[in-house]
Amino acid sequence: MEKLHPTYALCDVNSFYVSCERMFRPDLYGKPVIVLSNNDGCIIALSDEAKALGIQMATPYFEARSIIQKHKVICFSSNYGLYGDISKRFNWILEQHCDQVASYSVDESFMRFEGFDDDLTQRAQVIRSELWRCLSLPVCIGLGPTKTLAKVANHFAKKHKTTTHGVVDLSIPKVREWALKQIAVPKIWGIGRQLSKKLIMQGIHTAWDLHNADYKTLQRLFSVNMERTILELRGQPCLKFSELPAPKKSILNSRSFGKPLSTYSDLKEAVAHHTSRCCEKLRNQSSLASSITVFLYGQRKELVYYNRPSVTLQLPEPTDDTSIFLQAVEQGLKHIVKPGESYKKAGIMLNGIVDSRGYQPDIFQAVPQRPELMQSLDKINRRYGQDTVKFGSLGFAKNWAMRANSCSPHYTSRWQDILKVS
DNA sequence: TCTGGGGTCCTAGGACCC
DNA sequence: TCTGGGGTCCTAGGACCC
Numbered sequence: 001m002e003k004l005h006p007t008y009a010l011c012d013v014n015s016f017y018v019s020c021e022r023m024f025r026p027d028l029y030g031k032p033v034i035v036l037s038n039n040d041g042c043i044i045a046l047s048d049e050a051k052a053l054g055i056q057m058a059t060p061y062f063e064a065r066s067i068i069q070k071h072k073v074i075c076f077s078s079n080y081g082l083y084g085d086i087s088k089r090f091n092w093i094l095e096q097h098c099d100q101v102a103s104y105s106v107d108e109s110f111m112r113f114e115g116f117d118d119d120l121t122q123r124a125q126v127i128r129s130e131l132w133r134c135l136s137l138p139v140c141i142g143l144g145p146t147k148t149l150a151k152v153a154n155h156f157a158k159k160h161k162t163t164t165h166g167v168v169d170l171s172i173p174k175v176r177e178w179a180l181k182q183i184a185v186p187k188i189w190g191i192g193r194q195l196s197k198k199l200i201m202q203g204i205h206t207a208w209d210l211h212n213a214d215y216k217t218l219q220r221l222f223s224v225n226m227e228r229t230i231l232e233l234r235g236q237p238c239l240k241f242s243e244l245p246a247p248k249k250s251i252l253n254s255r256s257f258g259k260p261l262s263t264y265s266d267l268k269e270a271v272a273h274h275t276s277r278c279c280e281k282l283r284n285q286s287s288l289a290s291s292i293t294v295f296l297y298g299q300r301k302e303l304v305y306y307n308r309p310s311v312t313l314q315l316p317e318p319t320d321d322t323s324i325f326l327q328a329v330e331q332g333l334k335h336i337v338k339p340g341e342s343y344k345k346a347g348i349m350l351n352g353i354v355d356s357r358g359y360q361p362d363i364f365q366a367v368p369q370r371p372e373l374m375q376s377l378d379k380i381n382r383r384y385g386q387d388t389v390k391f392g393s394l395g396f397a398k399n400w401a402m403r404a405n406s407c408s409p410h411y412t413s414r415w416q417d418i419l420k421v422s
Numbered sequence: 423t424c425t426g427g428g429g430t431c432c433t434a435g436g437a438c439c440c
Numbered sequence: 441t442c443t444g445g446g447g448t449c450c451t452a453g454g455a456c457c458c
Contacts (some may be wrong), residue, residue, distance in 0.1 A: 104457090104458080105457080105458045106458080107458080108458080189456095189457080190455095190456065190457080191456085192455060192456050192457085193455090193456095194454080194455060194456090195455075195456085223455095225455095225456085
């Protein structure tokens with residue numbers, strides 16, 4: 001195997017949500033801390049101390065409650081506003097150290113080093129210490145000639161944090177072979193549980209086996225994605241690196257309710273809220289949508305079965321006007337709500353998304369659009385906070401609001417929550 | 423009793439067209 | 441009785457990611 005240039009890096013924040021909470025609460029270092037999902041349902045982030053107690057990722061809160069209480073584990077409801085804000089700052093720092101950054105998720109970003117001839121392992125160490133110094137974020141960095149190999153490298157950097165000092169480079173052939181032999185197929189990026197089962201039936205157990213497999217055969221047996229993964233493991237880049245996030249092709253907003261709901265007015269208020277959020281996202285990316293889906297989740301029956309009614313409404317023309325969608329949603333909801341049924345979750349999805357710039361409306365079908373009104377609405381709400389001005393149908397009862405019993409202050413986005421030093 | 427939310431891409435199959 | 445071949449578009453569903 002030849003030595004390849006480590007063009008890509010994956011930088012991932014350890015226990016991101018917990019690290020964000022600790023940033024403003026240094027007293028939490030060394031203590032077990034967890035962060036819960038929306039509605040305080042599942043555990044979605046754990047500090048090392050919490051992991052050491054045997055608590056596992058994605059466990060429902062109630063299942064871990066006794067161990068949490070026994071060991072005085074500190075719990076937070078999720079504060080996505082805060083995490084999103086820290087995520088931006090994280091990317092700003094990365095941008096200072098490479099030629100391109102592509103944010104992959106809130107807590108991890110790919111970097112590209114085109115034409116960097118210096119020792120990238122050393123550079124990665126500089127990035128780590130700077131993130132710690134400026135944002136007190138602990139990170140691990142994986143380097144490799146492809147994104148998939150950078151992902152594998154990151155996995156090792158995290159697993160052997162102390163011996164690797166949080167940085168692993170898989171462009172070195174011997175290290176690559178050693179690492180790929182230890183990675184079981186389900187751990188490879190893009191290979192989940194279902195595909196793993198089938199690969200194992202083919203006698204492919206490790207990333208090294210997959211690396212050596214015949215990619216044409218596996219392309220036929222699986223899909224082009226499998227072929228790409230194999231080539232990426234061999235050091236041949238097949239995945240795009242894009243700095244600018246592409247506009248979304250579908251926009252979704254949904255929430256479980258804090259308690260089951262059965263009245264039409266409560267459900268209407270909830271879906272109106274989701275509609276409003278979806279339309280904001282739509283206008284934010286300068287798009288129009290031509291169809292909207294309303295869906296509900298009923299109560300679970302007979303352990304597994306969910307009643308999941310939904311309805312999709314086509315508009316005569318794409319729009320980004322919240323009021324047009326609100327009217328459609330109200331019509332649609334009437335068709336799917338059954339009297340006497342109770343529901344635990346509702347959501348809205350927008351589809352048929354097109355770019356609003358350069359869109360030619362149909363002069364015969366024209367839907368009345370009010371771009372100035374929408375622009376003013378967004379401007380006011382961006383400046384003074386979400387829903388400062390809103391449509392009446394969003395209501396005020398908020399019976400659908402989710403549980404969030406232990407949310408931390410909005411340190412970075414609300415004046416009254418700014419940290420005070422006394 | 424209590425189990426999140428928001429996306430992407432790919433494929434298969436049906437409808438339809440010439 | 442005999443019944444082509446190729447293409448496009450749309451949708452549903454599956455698998456994956458964090």
